[in-house]
Amino acid sequence: MTFNDRIFGVLLIALAVAYGWGASQFPEPFGGAEGVGPETFPLLLSAVLALSSLYLIVRPDPDNAWPWSRTGIELVIAVVVLIAYTALLQPLGFILSTLLAVGTLCWRMGASPVRAYVTGGVAGVVVFLVFNFALDLALPLGPLSLLEVS
Amino acid sequence: METLGYLIDGFGVALAPHNLMFALLGAFLGTLIGALPGLGPANGVAILIPLAFSLGLAPETALIMLTSVYAGAMYGGRISSILLNIPGDEPAMMTCLDGYPMARKGKAAEALAISAVASFMGSLIATVGLILLAPLLARFALTFGPAEYFALFLLAFATLGGITGKNPMKTVVAACLGLMISTMGIDSTGVQRYTFGVLELYEGVDFIIAIVGLFAISELLFFIEDKAGGGKEKMTVNKLSLKWADIRGIMPSSIRGGILGFIAGVLPGAGASLGSFIGYTLEKKVVGSKGYFGEGDPRGVAGPEAGNNGASSGALVPMLTLGVPGSGTTAVLLALLISLNITPGPLMFTQNADIVWGVIAALLIGNFLLLVLNIPLVGIFVRLLSVPPKYLLPVVTMVAFVGIYSISNSAFDLYFMVAFGVAGYVFRKLEIPLVPIILGLLLGPEMEKNLRHAMDIADGDWTILWDSGLAIGLWVFAGLGLILPYIVGPLLRRRMKAATGTGGPEGD
Numbered sequence: 001m002t003f004n005d006r007i008f009g010v011l012l013i014a015l016a017v018a019y020g021w022g023a024s025q026f027p028e029p030f031g032g033a034e035g036v037g038p039e040t041f042p043l044l045l046s047a048v049l050a051l052s053s054l055y056l057i058v059r060p061d062p063d064n065a066w067p068w069s070r071t072g073i074e075l076v077i078a079v080v081v082l083i084a085y086t087a088l089l090q091p092l093g094f095i096l097s098t099l100l101a102v103g104t105l106c107w108r109m110g111a112s113p114v115r116a117y118v119t120g121g122v123a124g125v126v127v128f129l130v131f132n133f134a135l136d137l138a139l140p141l142g143p144l145s146l147l148e149v150s
Numbered sequence: 151m152e153t154l155g156y157l158i159d160g161f162g163v164a165l166a167p168h169n170l171m172f173a174l175l176g177a178f179l180g181t182l183i184g185a186l187p188g189l190g191p192a193n194g195v196a197i198l199i200p201l202a203f204s205l206g207l208a209p210e211t212a213l214i215m216l217t218s219v220y221a222g223a224m225y226g227g228r229i230s231s232i233l234l235n236i237p238g239d240e241p242a243m244m245t246c247l248d249g250y251p252m253a254r255k256g257k258a259a260e261a262l263a264i265s266a267v268a269s270f271m272g273s274l275i276a277t278v279g280l281i282l283l284a285p286l287l288a289r290f291a292l293t294f295g296p297a298e299y300f301a302l303f304l305l306a307f308a309t310l311g312g313i314t315g316k317n318p319m320k321t322v323v324a325a326c327l328g329l330m331i332s333t334m335g336i337d338s339t340g341v342q343r344y345t346f347g348v349l350e351l352y353e354g355v356d357f358i359i360a361i362v363g364l365f366a367i368s369e370l371l372f373f374i375e376d377k378a379g380g381g382k383e384k385m386t387v388n389k390l391s392l393k394w395a396d397i398r399g400i401m402p403s404s405i406r407g408g409i410l411g412f413i414a415g416v417l418p419g420a421g422a423s424l425g426s427f428i429g430y431t432l433e434k435k436v437v438g439s440k441g442y443f444g445e446g447d448p449r450g451v452a453g454p455e456a457g458n459n460g461a462s463s464g465a466l467v468p469m470l471t472l473g474v475p476g477s478g479t480t481a482v483l484l485a486l487l488i489s490l491n492i493t494p495g496p497l498m499f500t501q502n503a504d505i506v507w508g509v510i511a512a513l514l515i516g517n518f519l520l521l522v523l524n525i526p527l528v529g530i531f532v533r534l535l536s537v538p539p540k541y542l543l544p545v546v547t548m549v550a551f552v553g554i555y556s557i558s559n560s561a562f563d564l565y566f567m568v569a570f571g572v573a574g575y576v577f578r579k580l581e582i583p584l585v586p587i588i589l590g591l592l593l594g595p596e597m598e599k600n601l602r603h604a605m606d607i608a609d610g611d612w613t614i615l616w617d618s619g620l621a622i623g624l625w626v627f628a629g630l631g632l633i634l635p636y637i638v639g640p641l642l643r644r645r646m647k648a649a650t651g652t653g654g655p656e657g658d
């Protein structure tokens with residue numbers, strides 16, 4: 001099957017058109033138009049991208065299979081965990097959010113839950129200590145800041 | 151003579167105690183990274199860059215540490231090749247051929263020691279080559295005008311897919327995407343381009359975020375899909391019984407491999423895969439029927455290892471002198487230079503001589519450190535191979551998060567990094583190479599600047615871009631770089647496949 005490259009090629013051509021159109025809308029820089037304005041380089045790029053994507057549509061490579069089934073769900077879980085990790089880093093603090101994120105990832109990758117979350121917790125504490133004391137970089141502590149010795 | 155003076159100054163920089171300490175740390179971490187399956191040199195350097203930043207290291211110290219990581223990772227790649235028959239990256243494929251059989255015969259320690267010595271010889275030869283060739287090339291590059299630079303950047307992209315790359319048109323697509331990302335932000339005339347009014351985008355996309363996302367996060371996703379971790383039969387390492395005669399026996403192979411590797415490394419796009427491949431095939435030709443290649447011939451370990459390490463040091467020549475990296479890892483090192491506000495290229499040799507020569511001296515010292523580290527400490531690295539990736543990769547991902555976070559303290563950057571990771575996964579699925587994207591991001595601003603200068607000089611006449619003999623030559627080479635993979639690539643891949651019997655993972 002050769003759908004991947006074709007679909008991707010169509011998407012890229014759309015991108016090239018949108019990108020080129022965007023370039024043509026740039027306001028003229030202060031001091032008037034020049035030989036090479038802010039739009040010249042982007043316009044060149046959109047032309048090259050459009051041509052090379054056309055090639056992908058005409059001469060696509062064979063597809064790699066996409067993981068639709070359970071593996072696909074695992075991938076989505078992993079991405080969700082990473083996004084949640086980012087969102088929780090400040091409010092929950094580094095150690096707790098690392099415990100959750102690394103633990104969940106290890107667990108979903110096949111480690112037993114207990115060992116997974118222990119790994120997450122240990123990794124969180126170790127990295128926190130290294131960053132805070134050895135490197136002098138403050139990572140957020142979140143609710144755990146209650147424990148901080150002032 | 152001038153070079154010698156600079157080099158002595160360079161040793162002065164590299165031998166400063168704190169620089170030496172970071173070189174040692176880098177060599178150790180690099181070997182570790184190289185040894186662990188799933189983490190290549192590009193990945194390793196990418197993850198450590200944010201950490202080097204957050205440490206607030208001086209530019210030369212950061213560079214010294216990360217070149218040591220680079221050299222170390224090239225050393226470490228062989229450990230999993232020999233013990234597990236899993237090449238850490240494409241160049242390490244050839245080491246499996248005789249390294250794994252040696253280990254199965256109970257000579258794992260000898261194979262590891264031989265490969266360490268050969269790696270050392272390869273790097274040493276290439277570093278000497280770098281010292282001799284780099285200043286010459288830098289002086290030559292000073293004659294480049296903006297039009298030549300523009301053509302040179304095209305050459306870099308054209309050859310980057312390399313002859314091992316699969317579909318050159320996908321390299322073009324990838325380079326375009328990278329260049330397009332590089333145009334985001336406020337341009338030199340003060341116009342906002344593709345910022346969509348988002349404040350965080352005014353300064354453009356930080357390439358370190360892109361690199362870490364594309365390499366590290368996509369690696370995690372790929373691993374989840376593969377789930378191939380662990381479960382391989384692990385070799386036990388015997389007690390080392392290496393005689394001088396053994397080392398003497400592999401010296402010619404190491405020297406030949408190192409020289410060939412260096413040449414392969416300097417040539418744009420050829421890189422370490424070619425270095426190790428020709429290192430091996432040459433050994434087979436030279437030794438002929440007297441060898442027992444494929445069944446654990448030490449020369450079959452020494453040749454490709456020397457070639458592989460020679461090529462990785464050779465790849466630093468175009469990176470340092472022209473600002474054009476020849477491989478993924480050197481692209482990542484280039485990113486580091488740019489973010490340290492050092493413009494790589496010929497001028498660096500005059501303006502930042504201390505840094506360049508400090509790094510070169512550090513490379514020499516790093517190789518000695520690696521040799522010393524690798525023979526006695528190999529047991530430690532071997533033990534670390536048994537850490538299952540299901541624990542390792544999440545922790546490495548977390549380290550990448552902390553590294554990025556500690557640079558900017560901004561959640562926006564982290565979301566962006568995850569987005570790059572997902573994109574990287576999709577690209578790898580589609581066999582769109584990631585390195586040209588990075589290179590596009592890195593070189594985009596310079597490329598546009600040179601285009602602008604060239605056009606200003608010529609009053610808007612486009613023919614200036616191919617006006618000089620040198621520029622025409624570069625255009626021709628760029629064209630060849632795009633066409634040759636169609637001819638040579640399948641041939642080389644078929645041969646490597648025929649020789650190793652495997653497809654092997656994606657390369658350097």
